[in-house]
Amino acid sequence: MSIVVTGATGRLGRLVVERLLETGVPAAGIAAVVRDKEKAADLAARGVELRLADYDDPATLTGVFRAGDRVLLVSGNEVGRRVPQHTAVIAAARAAGVAQLAYTGVLGGPEADFELAEEHKATERAILDSGLPHTFLRNGWYTENYTEQLGPVLEHGAVVASAGEGRIASASRADYAAAAAAVLTGDGHLGRAYELSGDTAWSLAEYAAEVAKHSGKDIVHRNVPAETHLEILTGAGVPAPFAAILVDVDRAIERGLLARGDGDLARLIGRSTxxxxxxxxxxxxHR
Known part of the structure; x- marks a missing residue:
């Protein structure tokens, strides 16, 4: 039996592997599912088993999982392609007889009524239909979704969005990775759905103030109509379909859908987010 992390060279998957190692899981008991073994050479050098597969090629998933494995399905990052990708992983896990399939979905699960949530909801339904022992990790927003985009904010002196006064209960990507590691190594998580979010929800005006405080620059929050926001994003080179999804997320934030704070994340990781x-x-x- 191994603990298997898919997408293990991605930003979340790699952090999960690191957390497993930090908490004492032997490297030989961890399997990293990757598309490119070169990108995972450092993990292999530390004794982590590499299993090569591609979400887009179901044939490569045959034999990737073993009976009794505990598997983390890290959701794909290609919006619009994730349902067939995830379905292929689920089928392979079911055929192998894994002991647990944990999935990184979205905060709110079936109640999340914004566009970005649709593929996550479809994946949860597919997992339920498969009959696999499962755990749903319904991740809220990563704070890095904003801090990794600081360049334009610092350049223009503004956080531009269309979320109004909506609040975001975000946490760091490392927090979510720690929760996944806890679920993969602990007991009592099968059949559970965890609503994972940060302890404190904040507004984009508060975010702008934090950036100003720590950068020493004048940074303001500029709320714009959704149509204007869409124009700004596409003008900056964001593909129109994805720009529309981002604007729809801001509508969800304005409606309070990403402000939910159930405390599940802090309980799983045993500390404040x-x-x-x-x-x-x-x-x-680090800039």
Whole structure:
């Protein structure tokens, strides 16, 4: 039996593998599912088993999982292609007889009524239909979704969005990785759905103030109509379909759908979630 992490060279998957190692899971008991073994050479050098597969090629998933494995399906990052990708992973896991399939979905699960959530909801339904022992990790927003886009904010002195006064209960990507590791190594998680979010919800005006505080620059929050926001994003080179999804997310934020705070994340990781200020300060320090 191994703990298997798919998408293990991605930003979340790699952090999950690191967390497993930090908490004492032997490297030989961890399998990293990757498309490119060169990108995972550092993991292999530490004794982590590499299993090569591609979400887009179901044939490569045959034999990737073994009976009794505990598997983390990290959702794909290609919006519009994730349902067939995830379905292929689910089929392979079912055929292998894995002991657990944990899936990184979206906060709110079936109640999330914004466009970005649709593929996650379809994946949860497919997992339920498969009959696999499962755990749903319904991740809220990563604070890094904002701090990784600091360039334009610092250049223009503004956080531009269309979310109004909506609040976001975000946490760091490392927090979510720690939760996934806890679920993969602990007991009592089968059949559970965890609503994962940060301890404190914040507004984009508060985010702008934090960036100003830690950068020493004048940064304001500029709320714009959804149509204007869409024009700004497409003008900056964001493909129109994805820009529309981002604007729809801001509508969800304005309606409070990403402000939910159930405390599941802090309970799973055994500590408070990482504060907004800490992630902002770290991002600016590494620029």
């Amino acid at each position: 990482t504060p907004l200020a800490e992630t902002v300060a770290a991002a600016l320090a």
